Amino acid sequence: MVRVVAVDPLRPDPAAIREAAELMAEGKLVAFPTETVYGLGARGLRAEDVARVFAAKGRPSTHPLILHVSSEDMAKSLAREWSERAARLAAAFWPGPLTLVVPKRAHVPGEATAGLDTVAVRAPSHAVALALIDAVGEPIAAPSANAHTHVSPTTAAHVVASLGDRIDLVLDAGACPRGIESTVVTVATEPPRVLRPGALDYDDLASVVPDVVFQAATAAEGEARASPGLASKHYAPRAKLAVVASGDVESALARSPRAGLVAWTSKAADAAPPGTPVVRLPADAAGYARGLYAALHELEAQRVDAIVVEDVPDDRAWWAVRDRLARAKG
Ligand code: TXA
């Protein structure tokens, strides 16, 4: 069974970080916290280590990974070109929840990039992630630490539930502060394009690169080739999920013998019959995003057969949440 080691999220114990880095140096798989979600880490420049990540997740080899770095210089060491735009975005948002897709150098293995000529790089802001990258001394390839197509983990318990028998160590620093994945932007094209909405807001992004292009989730099928993580039917709980207007919550719940509810207004929460498993999330986009995956994990743990989600505001601040809900529908 996987070993779970508790670490302080702000000042991680160097001995725990050293143990994790030593395991990774043996080619073992270590799950670790980032500010977005938990990642499943392996040394990113070694094809055989990267292959173990794909095997553990059951992830198709056509879905490229993000290489996590601890500095812009480390990112540049992976990039064939580091454009003025890349530099501007890194200066504004790193370390933080922004992933940049850039032309890759030849030594970045095709196994990590699904054979693409580009590589995704991100400098996370979580102290545990940064300490681990520095201890390993090279970029860490890390997808979200969940089985393929399943809901991303925002706690160590979620990681253990999804991958516990397939990995070697989990560094447990509690719940991830952002709770939703990084925003992925390609700067390998003109103009730069959002490939996945995420924890970094559109407005913040556009304040630094005003010509950035974003097409909403519903238009994403064609994008799937450019960013396979955008393929629909990603981020899905095992129970069937439906997103309904606040006024339709009661009738939607009545359709299944054991439905659970994710609500953010009292109107919807109050519409649930007594005994219904209900998770009430905050009414602000960041608070909601922080709790969304945990809510889905929680309802699954309660063995609901359907999940009814109260629709969220159609507002740009909610872009990442709306995207994930669209992809979680069964
Ligand atoms: O917040 C996050 O990004 C988390 C934490 C662990 O850092 N990681 C994460 O990794 O969400 P993953 O593998 O679940 O998602 C990676 C995303 C996918 O949408 C993938 O298609 C995209 O990044 N991606 C990676 N390399 C790419 C490339 N060369 N071109 C286009 N998209 C790429």
Ligand code: MG
């Ligand atoms: Mg993922």
